[in-house]
Every structure is written in C-alpha cells, then in structure tokens.
Amino acid sequence: MNKKIFLLGSTGSIGVSTLDVVRQHPENFSISCLVVNRNIDLLAQQVTEFRPSAAVIYDDNASCVFRDRYDFPEVNIFTGKTGLGQALEYCESDVFLNAFVGFAGLEPTVRAVEMGIDIAIANKETLVVAGKLITELAEEKGVNLLPVDSEHSAIWQCLLGENSLSVTRIILTASGGPFREWPQEKLNGVTPEQALKHPNWKMGAKITIDSATLMNKGLEVIEAYWLYPVTEKQIEVVVHPQSIIHSMVEFSDHSIKAQLGIPDMRIPIQYALTFPERLPLDVAPMNFYEQGALTFEQPDFERFPCLKLAFDVLEKGGTYPAVLNAANEIAVDAFLNEKIRFTQIPQIVADTLDGHQSTEVTGVEMLFELDREIREQVEKSIRLKQK
Amino acid sequence: MNKKIFLLGSTGSIGVSTLDVVRQHPENFSISCLVVNRNIDLLAQQVTEFRPSAAVIYDDNASCVFRDRYDFPEVNIFTGKTGLGQALEYCESDVFLNAFVGFAGLEPTVRAVEMGIDIAIANKETLVVAGKLITELAEEKGVNLLPVDSEHSAIWQCLLGENSLSVTRIILTASGGPFREWPQEKLNGVTPEQALKHPNWKMGAKITIDSATLMNKGLEVIEAYWLYPVTEKQIEVVVHPQSIIHSMVEFSDHSIKAQLGIPDMRIPIQYALTFPERLPLDVAPMNFYEQGALTFEQPDFERFPCLKLAFDVLEKGGTYPAVLNAANEIAVDAFLNEKIRFTQIPQIVADTLDGHQSTEVTGVEMLFELDREIREQVEKSIRLKQK
Numbered sequence: 001m002n003k004k005i006f007l008l009g010s011t012g013s014i015g016v017s018t019l020d021v022v023r024q025h026p027e028n029f030s031i032s033c034l035v036v037n038r039n040i041d042l043l044a045q046q047v048t049e050f051r052p053s054a055a056v057i058y059d060d061n062a063s064c065v066f067r068d069r070y071d072f073p074e075v076n077i078f079t080g081k082t083g084l085g086q087a088l089e090y091c092e093s094d095v096f097l098n099a100f101v102g103f104a105g106l107e108p109t110v111r112a113v114e115m116g117i118d119i120a121i122a123n124k125e126t127l128v129v130a131g132k133l134i135t136e137l138a139e140e141k142g143v144n145l146l147p148v149d150s151e152h153s154a155i156w157q158c159l160l161g162e163n164s165l166s167v168t169r170i171i172l173t174a175s176g177g178p179f180r181e182w183p184q185e186k187l188n189g190v191t192p193e194q195a196l197k198h199p200n201w202k203m204g205a206k207i208t209i210d211s212a213t214l215m216n217k218g219l220e221v222i223e224a225y226w227l228y229p230v231t232e233k234q235i236e237v238v239v240h241p242q243s244i245i246h247s248m249v250e251f252s253d254h255s256i257k258a259q260l261g262i263p264d265m266r267i268p269i270q271y272a273l274t275f276p277e278r279l280p281l282d283v284a285p286m287n288f289y290e291q292g293a294l295t296f297e298q299p300d301f302e303r304f305p306c307l308k309l310a311f312d313v314l315e316k317g318g319t320y321p322a323v324l325n326a327a328n329e330i331a332v333d334a335f336l337n338e339k340i341r342f343t344q345i346p347q348i349v350a351d352t353l354d355g356h357q358s359t360e361v362t363g364v365e366m367l368f369e370l371d372r373e374i375r376e377q378v379e380k381s382i383r384l385k386q387k
Numbered sequence: 388m389n390k391k392i393f394l395l396g397s398t399g400s401i402g403v404s405t406l407d408v409v410r411q412h413p414e415n416f417s418i419s420c421l422v423v424n425r426n427i428d429l430l431a432q433q434v435t436e437f438r439p440s441a442a443v444i445y446d447d448n449a450s451c452v453f454r455d456r457y458d459f460p461e462v463n464i465f466t467g468k469t470g471l472g473q474a475l476e477y478c479e480s481d482v483f484l485n486a487f488v489g490f491a492g493l494e495p496t497v498r499a500v501e502m503g504i505d506i507a508i509a510n511k512e513t514l515v516v517a518g519k520l521i522t523e524l525a526e527e528k529g530v531n532l533l534p535v536d537s538e539h540s541a542i543w544q545c546l547l548g549e550n551s552l553s554v555t556r557i558i559l560t561a562s563g564g565p566f567r568e569w570p571q572e573k574l575n576g577v578t579p580e581q582a583l584k585h586p587n588w589k590m591g592a593k594i595t596i597d598s599a600t601l602m603n604k605g606l607e608v609i610e611a612y613w614l615y616p617v618t619e620k621q622i623e624v625v626v627h628p629q630s631i632i633h634s635m636v637e638f639s640d641h642s643i644k645a646q647l648g649i650p651d652m653r654i655p656i657q658y659a660l661t662f663p664e665r666l667p668l669d670v671a672p673m674n675f676y677e678q679g680a681l682t683f684e685q686p687d688f689e690r691f692p693c694l695k696l697a698f699d700v701l702e703k704g705g706t707y708p709a710v711l712n713a714a715n716e717i718a719v720d721a722f723l724n725e726k727i728r729f730t731q732i733p734q735i736v737a738d739t740l741d742g743h744q745s746t747e748v749t750g751v752e753m754l755f756e757l758d759r760e761i762r763e764q765v766e767k768s769i770r771l772k773q774k
Contacts, residue, residue: 158644161548161663162547163663163664166664238675250672252665252667252668253667253668254668254673255544256647256648256673257545257647258644258647259643259645260643260644261641261643262641267641270640278549278550278553278639278642279639280639280640281639283640285637285641288625291683293680296676297676
C-alpha cells in the first residue's frame with residue numbers, strides 16, 4: 001500500500017494525529033499537500049518533515065508572511081480557496097482527508113468528490129448540511145466516503161462483511177461530556193473554560209463545545225444516517241462515559257457488534273487510510289484487567305436539547321439540518337467569546353429552526369447562500385440580545 | 388436458505404435451543420435426524436413436531452422401549468453408534484450439529500466430516516482432544532467448522548471480513564462462575580448443588596461444573612486455538628461477570644471488535660446455521676439504558692487451576708489435551724456423584740497429567756484407546772482414595 005494523502009487542516013488535532021500515522025508508516029503513506037488556515041509556523045515544521053509537493057494557506061495575510069519567512073523551493077505554495085482548487089489539480093492524491101472544522105469543509109469536499117478522489121471524512125458538518133448531495137455525488141463519481149470520526153469508524157468496522165439488510169440498529173455511544181451529571185440550574189453558569197475540558201478526548205474548541213452540549217452527538221446521528229443503511233428511528237444514542245466502546249451495530253438476530261479501544265484518534269484515522277486492511281499502530285493497548293467498569297445511561301434531552309434538535313431536523317429533512325448547523329456554529333462561537341451563556345446555544349438553535357421555512361436542497365450553491373443568511377441572522381439576533 | 392439439520396443431542400440444552408431456532412424459521416430450516424442418548428419421551432415430542440426422516444437412540448434399552456411405546460411409520464429409527472452411521476447415510480443433511488457432551492462427541496464428528504457435511508460444533512471436547520486431526524480432515528474434505536459456543540461465535544463474527552494476518556489477540560470472556568468471589572478455603576466445601584447454579588447461563592450439568600472450575604474456559608482456549616489464526620500466547624482470558632460481551636478480537640492497529648448481547652444460546656446457534664447471512668430471531672433485545680456496569684477482572688489461576696492446566700497442555704501439545712479432557716470428565720462425574728470434593732477436580736487432572744508420557748497424536752483410534760485408559764486409571768485412583 002502506498003497512498004498519497006491530501007490533508008486539509010493539518011495543524012488541527014486530527015491533522016496532527018494523521019501526520020503521526022503517516023510518520024509511523026513512511027513506506028505506506030506520504031503527503032501530497034498540506035492545507036492550513038493560518039498556523040504557518042507549524043505548517044513550516046510539517047513541510048520540513050513530510051515534504052509535500054504543495055501546501056495551501058487559506059488566509060491571505062498568513063500566506064504572504066509564510067512566503068517571506070520560509071523558503072521551500074520544492075514545495076508549491078497556494079493561497080486561499082482558489083489555491084485549494086489549484087493544489088487539487090496540481091497534486092496527485094489517492095485520498096483527501098478533510099479535517100476542516102464546520103461548514104467550511106463542505107466546498108473542499110465537493111471539489112475533491114468531483115475530481116473522483118476518495119474522501120476520508122473527519123468534517124461531519126459536510127454530511128450534516130449536504131448529506132444527500134454528497135452521498136449521491138460520491139456514488140456517481142465512484143468515490144468512497146471513508147469515515148474518520150471514532151463512532152462512524154466503529155460502525156464501519158462492525159459492518160465489515162455483513163449484509164446491510166441485516167442491520168436493525170446503530171448504537172452511537174456518547175461520553176456525555178463534562179456536564180453529564182450537572183443539574184439543569186448549574187448549566188446556566190458554565191464557562192468556556194469548563195466546557196473546553198473534555199473528559200476523554202483532546203480535540204479542537206468547536207467540537208469540544210459541541211461535545212459538552214451533545215450537539216456533536218446530534219451531528220453524528222445525522223452523519224450516521226447518511227453513511228449507513230438505517231432510518232432515523234434505527235439510530236440510538238447511549239451515554240457511555242468511559243468512551244471505550246466507540247459505537248455498536250445490532251443485527252436482525254439481536255447479535256450486537258462493537259468496536260472498542262482506548263480513545264485515540266490515530267486508530268480510526270489509520271483505519272480510514274488502510275481499509276479494508278489494517279497496519280500495526282503504535283498506541284497504548286487496551287488492558288481489560290485494569291479497565292474499570294463500562295457504564296451506560298440514557299441521554300437527557302431536557303438538559304441537552306441539542307441532541308433532540310438534531311433528531312428533529314433529521315426527521316424533518318430539507319434545509320433544516322443546514323440551518324441547525326449554521327445557527328450552532330455561530331452560537332458556539334458566541335459562547336466561546338462570552339457573548340452568550342452555555343444554555344443559550346440550544347435556545348438560539350431552536351429559535352432559528354422555528355423561524356425557518358424549509359425547502360428542498362437542490363444544489364450546493366443554495367446551501368452556501370442559506371448558510372450565509374442564517375449566520376447573519378443569528379449574529380444579528382445575538383447582538384440585539386446583548387444590548 | 389433451506390438447510391437440513393442432523394441434530395446430535397436434541398434433548399439437551401443446546402438441542403432444545405436449536406429446535407426453537409428451527410421452529411422460528413420453518414421456511415429456512417428442517418430436521419433430517421434427531422439423535423438422543425435415552426430421553427425417549429422428549430424425543431417422541433420432538434419427532435411429532437419436527438418430522439425428521441430419521442432418529443437415532445444411542446441407548447439399546449431406550450431404543451427398544453421407544454419402538455414399543457411409539458409409532459412413527461414415516462420415521463426411520465436407528466440404534467446405537469452403528470445406527471448413527473446408518474442414519475448419516477440414510478438422511479440427506481446440509482449441516483451436522485454436534486451438541487453431544489464430552490469425548491463421546493468425537494466419533495460422530497469424525498464420521499460427519501468424512502462424509503463432507505459441514506459441522507456446527509457445540510461439542511468443544513472434540514477439538515480439545517483432536518483439534519489437529521479434525522481441522523486437517525475438515526480442510527481435506529472441504530468441510531466448514533461452524534462454532535456454536537457463544538465465545539467462539541463472537542470471535543467468528545468479529546473476524547468476518549477481516550484479514551486473519553491482522554489478528555493480534557483473542558480475548559475470551561469468562562463469567563467466572565458461581566465461585567468467582569469465594570476464598571480458596573471455602574472452595575473445599577462446594578456442593579454439586581452450589582456448583583450447578585451458573586450465574587448467567589442455563590446449561591447441562593457437565594459444562595456447568597466446568598464453568599465453576601473454569602475448566603470450561605480452558606477447553607474454550609484450546610478450541611479457539613484450533614479454530615482461529617492465533618498462537619497460545621495470543622489468547623487471553625478476561626473474567627467478565629455479566630456475560631454480555633461474549634468475546635473479542637484485537638487487531639494489529641489495537642482496534643478491538645466485540646460481539647455482545649443478552650446471554651441466549653439461540654443467537655450463536657442460529658448464526659452457525661445462517662452464516663454468513665443473518666435471519667431475524669425472536670429473543671429479548673439488549674437494552675443498554677437498563678444494563679448495569681460491565682466489569683472485567685483477571686482470572687485467578689490459584690483458585691481456579693484448571694484454566695492454568697488447559698493453557699499448559701495447549702503449550703505442551705501431543706496427547707496432553709486428550710488426557711486433561713478424559714481426567715476432567717471422570718473427575719466432574721465423581722464430583723457430581725459426591726465421590727470427591729470440588730477442589731479435587733483440578734488435583735486429579737494435574738496428577739493424571741503429571742503421570743502421563745505424551746506422544747504425537749497420529750490418528751483417532753489411538754485417542755479412543757488413550758481416552759479409555761485414562762478414564763480407567765482415574766476411576767481406579769478415585770476408588771482407592773475413597774477407601
């Protein structure tokens with residue numbers, strides 16, 4: 001196996017883990033292109049180590065500074081969204097690993113799918129807002145959608161060799177986040193600092209807040225719906241605070257398969273790159289003798305309404321999921337900037353959904369416009385509330 | 388799917404469960420032959436319901452009584468071991484489900500493999516004493532060995548679609564039996580009644596005592612060795628008192644797959660019959676919201692030396708596993724008949740192994756003779772101890 005990886009978001013948590021996987025298997029993986037937003041110093045280190053044929057810096061200013069500060073004569077440096085398209089044309093790539101955060105991941109995914117490159121998908125928002133479009137386009141272009149999220153990787157591994165008609169239930173596990181045991185009244189006073197402390201996983205800020213509100217699990221429910229052969233009624237969320245069982249699949253004979261292990265994103269990342277084979281990976285092994293109890297709870301829709309909202313928009317369909325996502329991105333950002341309280345995140349999302357008239361999703365362009373509109377609307381409403 | 392099942396041991400726990408699976412799928416399964424030792428009244432009920440083309444009664448007297456008492460003009464009744472061979476020739480069968488207990492299961496398995504019929508194997512002793520012979524013969528004859536034990540079924544399900552070269556560890560779970568938490572000194576006084584109360588599974592007497600001594604798990608370790616692509620060092624036993632996770636497989640990337648569900652033998656039995664497909668099965672579904680904690684412990688070789696003995700004989704090979712099995716069968720029988728204490732079971736097995744000079748297993752005949760010899764020797768030593 002020798003795969004050339006086009007890595008979108010190389011300086012984030014998933015990007016850094018991906019590069020460690022590549023580092024462990026220089027004979028099997030190489031990097032064709034590294035894409036970052038503006039973390040140019042880390043990019044320079046990564047370029048030095050992995051010698052891609054290209055790099056893309058989304059931010060114009062950062063790109064200029066990079067060109068001033070560093071000199072990599074063998075690496076073609078591109079800038080911005082246009083540069084991404086150029087880099088995709090310029091580099092030969094076997095897999096496009098999208099580890100961008102949020103709606104920003106949609107456009108690059110569409111481009112890569114159109115070019116027929118397999119997508120390792122860590123950007124769940126892409127499937128949340130455009131699940132139907134992307135899965136249909138991928139099928140048309142013969143592109144594999146390779147899940148990177150630990151939950152979706154777990155489901156994928158459990159489905160290996162199974163007949164999809166036998167699947168009766170997908171059981172998505174959720175850590176429950178840092179506030180799993182907090183009473184409703186205390187959630188009002190949650191600070192960004194508290195919400196950024198995930199009990200089991202080290203991740204970026206946006207996904208960590210989404211994990212605290214359980215919106216992350218909601219987005220994963222929608223993602224699972226598009227990736228796997230189930231209806232929304234067949235997706236169940238189980239709170240499993242230890243994050244050892246990464247998710248499960250139940251079959252028609254009531255046999256359940258689970259994938260488990262220590263929480264380490266390098267395992268699902270590598271699996272997305274090696275599927276259907278496996279390669280050794282130097283991570284801590286699971287020691288069951290020392291492992292404490294594995295426990296399970298029902299998620300609480302009252303204290304964590306975001307999860308309920310996600311199930312609702314999945315059932316309603318149309319543009320609702322895209323609206324949920326846009327409102328949530330703005331609300332999370334506002335919370336991180338201390339403009340709103342933690343419990344206002346689900347309120348804002350719910351209010352935005354209430355005010356929305358859904359239509360059919362007919363193309364990507366309308367999603368870009370809708371996303372822009374909803375963001376403006378939510379930002380405005382947050383500004384008004386602050387006055 | 389329409390499979391004709393030759394069912395050996397139809398009135399035992401596995402047999403009765405198998406017939407319930409058949410009852411749930413009259414369009415997919417039928418019974419070609421029912422084989423019992425002497426429970427003729429239950430056999431008569433089963434014949435009435437499942438209308439096999441033949442039945443075999445091992446016990447001569449019971450066979451005579453059956454012919455006197457019942458009249459099934461459309462069912463050919465055979466007697467004894469010879470009758471089993473005749474029935475195998477007479478009936479057309481797609482799968483031979485061997486649910487006999489102990490060494491007695493070996494000969495029928497050999498016959499069925501030689502006839503090229505797939506074997507659903509619930510009789511683990513067959514593979515313990517003759518693993519090499521049976522697996523080689525099965526390969527030669529193109530016969531599939533379909534595991535029925537819940538643990539081996541779990542491993543099999545986890546391996547589906549995987550490359551066997553990626554397997555690094557098999558994790559066999561064990562309930563730990565009814566004496567898991569008993570101190571050493573209390574084990575001396577265990578009564579058959581206490582040992583027959585398994586915490587999670589309803590099974591026959593012999594396997595229930597083997598579960599209490601952990602010899603059952605030891606036999607399963609040896610069975611797993613012959614069924615799956617691992618060395619003895621790659622088989623790990625983890626005590627998991629809830630019996631929800633039925634076993635696990637670890638791969639080279641430290642990803643672990645598990646099969647789980649409520650403890651109900653109908654699930655693995657049906658899977659052995661439908662593999663690689665699945666069919667619906669009316670059993671209680673797993674409810675994670677109500678499931679208590681799943682816990683894991685290291686097995687205690689001091690209090691449960693049978694498990695250690697099984698690992699030892701697997702490593703030593705030759706005729707040792709057959710000797711362990713024969714000595715254990717006699718010791719368990721003696722314990723059930725209150726001739727020896729619970730803690731004497733491992734002692735007797737260990738002493739018998741110590742006095743044995745191992746040789747290579749060259750054929751089935753030598754195993755029959757060895758089994759006879761060891762049984763006589765152990766019975767004699769138990770008689771002498773009682774005086």
